[in-house]
Amino acid sequence: MPPADTAPRGGIDLGGTKVQAAIVTPNGEVIGDARRATPTSGGPEDVAREMAAALAEAADAAAVKTDSLAGIGVGSPGEVDEATGEVSGARNLPGWDGSFALSAWLSDALGAPVRIGNDVDVATNAEFKLGAGRPYRSLLGVFWGTGVGGGVILDGERWLGRGAAGEIGHMVVVIGGAHCPCGRRGCMEAYAGRAAMEAKARREDADGVKTDLFKIMKKRGHDRLTSSIWERALNQSDALATRLIDRAVKALGAGIASAVNLLDVEAVIIGGGIGVRLGEPYAERIEKRMHKHLFVDERPPAVHVAELGDFGGAMGASLLFDD
């Protein structure tokens, strides 16, 4: 077994639709990867089994054994206890309302130590250490996807609070405003999250509002409005898609500005499925909306699109063994 400081690390990004695994060298190079669909039924153990399989497949591709890895990091949704390796209340995963000792299960299955972090926190850390955030010491990661997640880096370290910091998607941008998938009202995610936007698009479609969003969805054989469907509809100047994305951009601008007014960070990194798909032009629009709400507006933070794309989560997870 090579010494821990030169041995590669494993990283697993556990998402609601896919499990992304990667084998990463200590200097941040991905030497093997694999992807599997997240089970949509069963329970935590079924999900863990797919995670282990994906990691083993990535290790095969890198020609390393899983038990020779310096460690395996996991970025997980839900409430993550970094100390015990338990994950609870992962609403987007099957049968995962309670708590499951994911770290212990994976460590048994793969023969290497396992550490678990919040998915968005580790992805933010990846952008900070290896991606668009490298020039900065403090930044905010904003992951614009199914929900809107956030990660906070202050003075070079992840800021976790009591374990649940970074919920930028649930900052309130309109008191008493739109219903959020979290059950509350007026959260940024209620306007900008893919799930919330899709729910609103379905209601408007049912009310007879003209849109090609669902035609594009059917043509592509999907049953939900993926980021690429939104992109396509925007490119066709679909009125509903344009209106809902504009609304999302406004909410993101206001929520991000609120966070910047509170923390005065150097940079904002915009990632996530939609964030990366829509890329630079939309990051610029979010930046403009943000600027309207900045209290110290002569010195705005830099705004960048995340650089690490689909591997960001898994790379960030592997960094849990850098601390």
Place this chain on the structure above:
Amino acid sequence: MPPADTAPRGGIDLGGTKVQAAIVTPNGEVIGDARRATPTSGGPEDVAREMAAALAEAADAAAVKTDSLAGIGVGSPGEVDEATGEVSGARNLPGWDGSFALSAWLSDALGAPVRIGNDVDVATNAEFKLGAGRPYRSLLGVFWGTGVGGGVILDGERWLGRGAAGEIGHMVVVIGGAHCPCGRRGCMEAYAGRAAMEAKARREDADGVKTDLFKIMKKRGHDRLTSSIWERALNQSDALATRLIDRAVKALGAGIASAVNLLDVEAVIIGGGIGVRLGEPYAERIEKRMHKHLFVDERPPAVHVAELGDFGGAMGASLLFDD
């Protein structure tokens, strides 16, 4: 001259209406104090002269010479450069739109080293080190007064960002909402700041809405709605006062919850002229409104009223010589 670690420190809290000075021992005891009105005309030098006079008067009361102080800290509004001791853009002070080297001026006048910090940051630090925040390692100070200021303590240290962190009053709680004294829209301060509430009360009064607010004001010989006037009107169940304070409580609850969702701090300390005047019952109401918006609502932060009252700013300023 006693050695620096036992010599008392001076502290000056520079506010829009008054200058509060205190002489504070290294263990946080106030041994002399003085208060003067902040000049309403002239320029920065006139303000600085009153500050020096207040500090000298406090030193007299403590029977110490100003040049024997270990240092004099100042909590100032406006944009404070802690490194150079310059203060700029202090909109609530006369003729202070530009920059003024306050630290150098006071140091010359008083014969002791001077350090300057943001007024709300130092008051938050005072609550953290000597007041209601002592049991915690991370907290948010919310100063509910003419404006709404904020201070952030993370892992035992003031978090200043690039120098302008803590502007919780300018977190956006209603996109496109009420006009804020800062010139933007929908900020928490646009609903909760005393100045914004007074402007709205005056508009409603002019529109014929029935209220005793201005009767109480005239009876007391004031020309603005002080915190005690709001308190009196609330105690009389004045409908307009009740409605505007309810609106402020909602905005404070939403904005504070946004900050907690982002930072997951252990505690929130509510200070400021109105915050301290209305005290515990209103802190509880803000806490209830906050709770509605907390993403992790089974583990809310503790909420306390600031303990140090009028001396908090000056005591916090003196702590600039503890770092």
